[in-house]
Amino acid sequence: MLLHLSTWPEIEQYLSQSQGIIIPIGSTEQHGPTGLIGTDAICAEAIAQGVGEMTQALVAPTLGVGMALHHGAFPGTISLHPTTLILVIRDFITSLVRAGFQKFFFVNAHGGNVATLKAAFAETYCYLSDLRLPGADTVQCQVANWYMQRGVYTLAQEFYGDQEGSHATPSEVALTQYVYPDAIKTAPLAALGPRQWGIYGAADFRRRYPDGRMGSNPALATPDQGQRLYDVAVAELAKAYGEFLAAEPV
Amino acid sequence: MLLHLSTWPEIEQYLSQSQGIIIPIGSTEQHGPTGLIGTDAICAEAIAQGVGEMTQALVAPTLGVGMALHHGAFPGTISLHPTTLILVIRDFITSLVRAGFQKFFFVNAHGGNVATLKAAFAETYCYLSDLRLPGADTVQCQVANWYMQRGVYTLAQEFYGDQEGSHATPSEVALTQYVYPDAIKTAPLAALGPRQWGIYGAADFRRRYPDGRMGSNPALATPDQGQRLYDVAVAELAKAYGEFLAAEPV
Amino acid sequence: MLLHLSTWPEIEQYLSQSQGIIIPIGSTEQHGPTGLIGTDAICAEAIAQGVGEMTQALVAPTLGVGMALHHGAFPGTISLHPTTLILVIRDFITSLVRAGFQKFFFVNAHGGNVATLKAAFAETYCYLSDLRLPGADTVQCQVANWYMQRGVYTLAQEFYGDQEGSHATPSEVALTQYVYPDAIKTAPLAALGPRQWGIYGAADFRRRYPDGRMGSNPALATPDQGQRLYDVAVAELAKAYGEFLAAEPV
């Protein structure tokens, strides 16, 4: 059930049965010479909607622009400042808490969002409590990174081994190929450089990772792998969402 | 050409030919008993992508959550504070100016966004100039409301006359029916109350417009009308975008 | 009745009879070679006080500095950022709501303020409601632009035709001549350039409108015209204020 394809009376009805909601959050950032700029938004949205179908949960609109300042030296990247994203998350959750939602399950596709998301949760719990909204003190937020689910990780190792890398990975590229088979891109890729993981400012990032990839070989990706990754991710996250809902508030 | 389905080298290539970009901005808010909560996001995205195809312009990801605080007393509405939205717009534009974009054409589907958007443009021009970014002093932003294009307005009058109203209008509902024919909703609608237009706080809004509509009869909407409205909107906005691009900076 | 010339017990007494207040808002910005930098503040204050006298309404101190960033490349302009002005409006209204005011009628003299004012109203309605102040959910704000009143517009057409332009207009200059006859300035004025209306950043504005005027010929202004414009503006806004007060909250 998609929030944007629902009416407000349908949401009112939904709330009488569940106070949980799934929120896809991605990013709009360079993903190497062949990865789509929307890779993270696409992955988060597709998987979140899959989880929503499997669990009959409501899925919110995708937060397609996240915290990607370190990718800012590549054209096409759009990023919020962390302080902006915190306000967005705070406003987003607060709107839904006013309506009666209690459990916020963020399906995340971008490592760069995680810290800011967690900071935003802390900011928001306090904000809701200060507003004295009904139910404020039992609100729970959780962030679930699709790429870190056990089955996803195992598959990625099986498919790509140490060419998975950590940005513009074949896993995420495969998933976008599955979702958008008409948007598969090819380009010559330089050999993988020495392995390293530091992430600092945007200019440093581009010097360090000249074509945008971090130790990955996205040329290995296929749509079929994408489908298998998708299936595993949806199944595991559906289970995780169920457990999140089942956990009683204290 | 969709930003999220492009790679960064493709954007680099695009920038060598054009510095313009189209940005759809909608809202996530109640649209009466039968209108989709995502109505404005859907309309903005569909039309912006249509304009992008017609003009070979790049289309950014949709800003699906806007300024809808006045709809906040209906479940399902998600809104940013104006101050938050200003920061989002500022960050969004700044990211793109760093890459070389100069002309920002916002295709807007929600009246409640307009004031904040314009305030954000003023804030952003100054911010870009203070950052001393290359090209900062020639950046131009424009907001184009699809529902206010002359041809759209004429068609809406022809189709719905004084039952068009001003929120949850049959025009916008028809357009979503054209885009999402599987998500057409029906519900009994109260007779139209006395005509009035005041918009103040959220509680006041719900007292004033109990089912969320403002003088509209969305039951008149059909997908075919939606298609015609779409066609006219795309054509007129494509022309407007062309003129916007053609206007030389001074 | 002027707030700044009243005592707090007088305001307490006033509140027992009316919860409305008139707030003049102008700007401090260049108005071409002959227009006063305080033109908008002067116009807003004079007209608001006229409306106050005619309706026995309380008039707040003038917000003399507004959102004029686009005029920032001319010396003498003082501007708030939109985000600053939103906080000013929020604090201003909140102070008065704490005392019991409910209806805020902004008499505005500067087009550049409108978007930020409307954004500020939305921000403030939510803020007041979150503070749970008594009466928060029935507060109403309205902005009335003196230069857009029908009678003012008609007179301006009659007096100046297409030399009215849109900034540093003879209308507003005439009104300041009526209010400050000792401060009438003259200077040679370049012929009107090609008509255009775009407003972007400050540097662009000065390139586009080198002496600060936007298609106007303020040399046509006379104090007598100013008085007639003043009279019409006061009469029409007094009527508008009366209707604003009379509209029952829901």
Next chain:
Amino acid sequence: MLLHLSTWPEIEQYLSQSQGIIIPIGSTEQHGPTGLIGTDAICAEAIAQGVGEMTQALVAPTLGVGMALHHGAFPGTISLHPTTLILVIRDFITSLVRAGFQKFFFVNAHGGNVATLKAAFAETYCYLSDLRLPGADTVQCQVANWYMQRGVYTLAQEFYGDQEGSHATPSEVALTQYVYPDAIKTAPLAALGPRQWGIYGAADFRRRYPDGRMGSNPALATPDQGQRLYDVAVAELAKAYGEFLAAEPV
């Protein structure tokens, strides 16, 4: 020379001779049963304009609303938060530094503004320097409280002795009587309570000082005293402004 009654070319001309400006700052707050709510704005404006005439300095528009949160439990008080006022001062000064101003002399009439003003100066020096504006590193701001000038203090002691108090003082009331002789108010005044000076929150202030006065007897004020206070204040502040201008930047 008043900024609001000048044109931008006049300011350009002024800047070729002086980079100093006088900025009146007051407050809009209760001043006891007989004091005008605009007392501080009126005093600051009148004296600043007097100083401007005497020194041929430019005088900016009055900042009529300041930091008066502690007076917030009395109707008619309008206050900015300190954080808002800091942004206002920052924007105000920055606008003028862009034009070439260097020396900012605030004529202040409200003790509650001083701390926030000084904090704003520190914030602004850093902000200007970060913006790398020409002349940023030689900007100087100074706050001069008219009521603390030696001659003013001496006169106040002579006129009112220990009935001067510290808020809604006969001195400031006398000055407003001199400026607005038609707005002299009378009301029965309770005897002076025990002397104390603590200022904390707004509710505490009203409990502590039930009619708004702090140990003062404004019934002693006369317009003639107001004139003498005005004359002394203007003379001393004109001297102070001259010294401020004369001090060479290092």
Next chain:
Amino acid sequence: MLLHLSTWPEIEQYLSQSQGIIIPIGSTEQHGPTGLIGTDAICAEAIAQGVGEMTQALVAPTLGVGMALHHGAFPGTISLHPTTLILVIRDFITSLVRAGFQKFFFVNAHGGNVATLKAAFAETYCYLSDLRLPGADTVQCQVANWYMQRGVYTLAQEFYGDQEGSHATPSEVALTQYVYPDAIKTAPLAALGPRQWGIYGAADFRRRYPDGRMGSNPALATPDQGQRLYDVAVAELAKAYGEFLAAEPV
């Protein structure tokens, strides 16, 4: 009793007997060629803890970084913006008010903190009241500058006369020598320049006071003097704290 060496049940117990707390606030900034960068933090902490022992009051952790932007052109200085420090103070006090504290006694060692602290108090009183926290409307904050206590001032005059100066003073250096006898520094000191006191931006400060001192001769300082200054400061501030506590809320 030190907060950081206590457990939460001990604080709960303390609150049943007292709602007062002492908060040391210093700065991390250059103190001339021989003064420690932590001088103000060291002085504030030592004296506050002394006061705490003498009065059996709870002492909070030291705010070691304050508002020292004007010292920013000397390496080692760390400063918060005034707007940041206001938020820090607000959060700090709010945390403690939630627990039941009512009286906040700031022992301050840095003149540059005073304005921002007072602005923060005003901001915080309003914030607490808006949050409707229990006891919000009786909270009291006070700042006590150790270097301005009468006995301290007298001793400083006796010890150093007009070589006390106003930054990197022998008084404060002596006190740090008493606290950290192993960290006494020596360096050649230029003769005292002409006396002046202006403080503006950071670059100006360094031009004006090239080695960081403001008219002081810290070479006069001895640890014994430091001890005597400490003793006097503690005794006088203990008395001031007692009076602060004893003053009944109204």
Next chain:
Amino acid sequence: MLLHLSTWPEIEQYLSQSQGIIIPIGSTEQHGPTGLIGTDAICAEAIAQGVGEMTQALVAPTLGVGMALHHGAFPGTISLHPTTLILVIRDFITSLVRAGFQKFFFVNAHGGNVATLKAAFAETYCYLSDLRLPGADTVQCQVANWYMQRGVYTLAQEFYGDQEGSHATPSEVALTQYVYPDAIKTAPLAALGPRQWGIYGAADFRRRYPDGRMGSNPALATPDQGQRLYDVAVAELAKAYGEFLAAEPV
């Protein structure tokens, strides 16, 4: 070498040899019935200073108050909002970058700080770059959690097994016992409840963990264990700092 016990010329000298600095960051929050409220600040400071001695690196003043909103329902906790802490970190780092520092090694003792710290790093990299400070684009920040160092973890398992828990752990309590042997507290401790780890809002936290511990048995702690943990932590972090310094910027 401690920043607060150094002079500015000493820092200038240090910068000619190293551009690295160690910054201890802790928290001021409840640590169960026997843990000190300053536990995290104490641990961070002691270990950071140990690392500084071992590596001859400069150690900044301790950030003793962090992000502990979730502990806010226990008296004695002091917390910054995440948005406040981001500004503090931004100001802190920016001050030091202005002086020439490049490598910021945060020794952290509180899990609740990590997300906000990382968000702050991203915010700060962009801010520094926007300020165009020399060296802005090669600044590197790193957070090192002492409690997650391999040797520390191994020792904790050896000492406490599954009674280590995750808040108010015997490890951190032991370390504070080693540093402050005179401040060892005892109290009866309830048996460990069912294992769980969720952290949401402050009220939820107190309901979930009634005495403040999260699955830990701090009664097992001894000062000797504290010393061994300290030694291991210092050794491993000294090594990590060395590697951080050695990594060449790209």
